[in-house]
Amino acid sequence: MSTPTIYPITIHEHDTDYTHRASISTIIGGVLNVAGFDANAKGLGVSELNKDALTWVLSRFSIELSYLPKVFDELQISTWIGDYNRLLSTRNFTITDSSGSVMGGAVSQWCMLDTTLRRAVDLTPLHKNYSEFVLRDLPSPIDRPRKAPSCEAQFTHCHKASYSDIDFNKHVNSLRYLDLMLDMLPLSLIEQSGAIRVDLQYISECIHGDLMTVNYTQQENRAIFDIIRNGSASAVKCMIEWL
């Protein structure tokens, strides 16, 4: 039977922001990298899928952190595939600090993209290789990704998707959307200590040259975002809550 895989990560200076703590982006980046490492180690990674013109893309993601770690903190990220169906594969994570205390948890849901047609494909043909790694008995450590409520924009920022925003999947990287949203927050919210939850929904992809309109509204302890692609439909929705 499969067991969760554990990856150590150290917070380096270049992972920290001006508050001298790891930024939310750094932590989510670390978690997503671990997803990549583990998928590759199991022969289910992007490089393997690319041979068949397929790739993994993040569909929904949620994370809860008790606090943002500081420089030289050593964490362990434990990950396992929790479930999958025709459309989505769910991968879970717990984050443990050096004293062994769980300081965070995350749930990610992935779909498989046909890189030629740019559309999601059925995951069921994976069954043989996949099912042995699924740990259905180990529940997700936090509530699954929630939908952000609709966003009546109080603030708006426009950005044209450029080379440095685009990743190996030829679309805007999951973390760049988040950075564009974090950039709209007042610094007083960036500087908050205490627990935080982030929910991200990736609805449609932005590609090089697209105009991204980032809408933001603050409702008490919740920041709500909606990134619109080329003035028409939502590309990414997000909710950040200070708990």
Added chain:
Amino acid sequence: MSTPTIYPITIHEHDTDYTHRASISTIIGGVLNVAGFDANAKGLGVSELNKDALTWVLSRFSIELSYLPKVFDELQISTWIGDYNRLLSTRNFTITDSSGSVMGGAVSQWCMLDTTLRRAVDLTPLHKNYSEFVLRDLPSPIDRPRKAPSCEAQFTHCHKASYSDIDFNKHVNSLRYLDLMLDMLPLSLIEQSGAIRVDLQYISECIHGDLMTVNYTQQENRAIFDIIRNGSASAVKCMIEWL
């Protein structure tokens, strides 16, 4: 006697761009991270300096690469302090591929910043701790950083320095300036194979909220950039040459 220190790096999927090669930013980021690791290991790192309200900031940087490595390539970065004077410390790098061939070299020049006064300080008081690590007999692997010629802007892009641009030193991160410049290049230049040289001069720092005007001109095989801070003086100059 001190010897160069060697750090292994692997190119992961998240390090690659849409051409499925490591981006120039990734490689320079890897080199700068190695500088940080080595300085920390020698007790001369940012965390040590921060105790005295000091930090290292990059002043000039040049790199030559025979090619951009691809996913899963394993490189070794060798680094040593080549020299220092009152104002600047020079750190050199060679980059070797898995077959042992040198595929790149870099030279970085650093000054020490007083984080309260935001100005450079004299490096000579470091002498006792520093001189034992200096390898004056080992020459820099490539020509030292060159000044970019003046830039008559053919293209201009404006960007307001935001949270995700700012690093632990409370100013725009060295790599973000580079990304803003790379974002202006036509994709045909991003897709070029073959050798490349980048020269960067960090003249004055941009901080949160600053307006950065990125000026770009292409002169045959050279891209020349000048980033102006708040419409007044140069913050960063850069020249990229396809060799």
